[in-house]
Amino acid sequence: xxxxxxxxxxxxxxxxxxxxxxxxxxxxxxxxxxxxxxxxxxxxxxxxxxxxxxxxxxxxxxxxx
Numbered sequence: 001x002x003x004x005x006x007x008x009x010x011x012x013x014x015x016x017x018x019x020x021x022x023x024x025x026x027x028x029x030x031x032x033x034x035x036x037x038x039x040x041x042x043x044x045x046x047x048x049x050x051x052x053x054x055x056x057x058x059x060x061x062x063x064x065x
Contacts, residue, residue, distance in 0.1 A: 003030045003031065004030060004031040004034075004061075005028060005029070005030050006028075006029055006030075006031075006039070006058050006059075006060065006061050007026055007027070007028055007029075007058070007059040007060040008026065008027055008028075008029045008039060008041070008051065008056040008057065008058055008059060009024060009025070009026045009056060009057050009059050010022070010023055010024065010025050010026075010027075010051070010055060010056055011023060011054070011055060011056055011057055012055055014049070014051070014055065016043070016047070016049050017047070018045070019043045019044075019045055019047060019049065021043075021049070026059060027041040028041060029041040029051065029056075032050065037052075037053035038050055038051065038052050038053065039051050039056065
């Protein structure tokens, strides 16, 4: 199954264990399921971070990256 890659920008601060992410940071992320708006990206620590639709905005789709 192909994964949908997109560039996202966080709309709020996130804390996931020891990893912290600030509003405005941008990440390459993939949709976790075809009908879902939840995405995952890999933090610098190597940990997968899930971000829900109300925590990010899409900046660019895969064709624009």
